[in-house]
Amino acid sequence: MVAHSRVARTVRSAGRLNEPRPARVEANFDGTPWQVNHQPVVVVREEWRVLDRWWTEEPVSRRYFEVVLETGENTVVFHDGAGGGWFTQRGA
């Protein structure tokens, strides 16, 4: 029988940077957000779409908005067209 080597093995797991975080967003008729996490949106600065991985089982279809909130904070939110729901995301 071989004894356990007693060598400590550290398992280090990497995480994704800028993972989307669920957000509470209220949107207008045209889909543009007017409130993000209970903060009113003052202006929608930019809007763009990301369609990717359409050839896989998990396609990405997102409608992004860069908005300025009433507090003066710039933030990016997107609506997930594939799974539904709104998310905030840094680094977009």
Add this chain to the structure above:
Amino acid sequence: MIACLSIPGFELKAALRRSPSLALRPAALAPEPVGEPLIGPVTGAAEALGVRPGMRLGEALATCPALALVDRDPAAAELAWEEIVRALEDAGFAVEAAALGIAYFETRGVERLYGGIEPALRRALGAVGPAWDARIGAAGRRFAALAAASVAKPAQLLVVRDEEVGTFLAPLPLTLLPLERQRYEELEALGVRKLGQLAGLPGGAVAERLGPDGRRAWSLARGGAAARVRGRRPPAELAETLEFPEAVGNELTLRRALGALVETVVARPERRDRFVRKVALGARLVGGGSWRRSLTLREPCADADRIRVALAPRLAELPSPVLELRVELVELTAPAGRQLELLAAGAEDRSRLSEGLRQVRASTGPGSVCTVVEVAPWSRIPESRALFVPRDD
């Protein structure tokens, strides 16, 4: 309840304040300087002769050769609208200005103050004044309030109780819905001309045929979703104006004037260390009209040079020489409203940072300090570009 104040043809009414005699003659707001030549709102006399808002200019002139075209005056319209919104705010209403001539407010907070919903709405109409032909609709939902205001007569209050919403909306035309022209035509081709007809269709079938826009329109036709009114923050009142002794069209002179105005307005003590989020550049033109462009800065700042650089390209859009140039700080953030970097450029102190990280690691254990490793920086999906990997060395 949610109240909607509506002033149809507001931009025309604001422009006609300079020449009130035209209000009784066939007149229309001139088309935008760029884009399709479509006329804006029209006076009652023009409408009686068959001219409709949104007509092509040629068609309108062929219908009514005596039609007078009123120059657009966006600065006057914005100032007049601001006066109206402030008058409502002074009367105690928290106003959400949806567009020029359309404002929403909640009545719940002021009903006790004025002794009921109708006295409160009458107070609101009184605050606006009789000159604008304002009308107010009130209902439990925003869309129903807007619809009520759209069918009300000048100076009329129209309150729609929750139990009456369905019967009130049913005979109204589809044009009240925020839909593209093509969608109206599609619905009309299907024999759907009234809100009640659309509301009576199965929601799933409407969504399948017309997509998400159709689904939203269907929801509105049934009264719409509950949505709060967001009372605005009153805008800042910081502005500087420079009058020229004679009309100036030279861009270099205008740029210099802009630079001086921006420096003066940013240095005003009333700014009190707040950062500028939105600025506006306005001008009084040589022909008597006005011009105005507003701009939201990508990042709030108080640097006069950056504001000047952001505004300067707009000077090229001036349609004619100017008699007066004006810079307004429209919105200011709180002093803490700016997002700063952790380490400012040129002030990095790597050894202190390393020591700080060592202490964090010692107190919170392995895996608490990570380093960022780029794995697919070209990816269009932000979370696929980089990983953070624990770093215990």
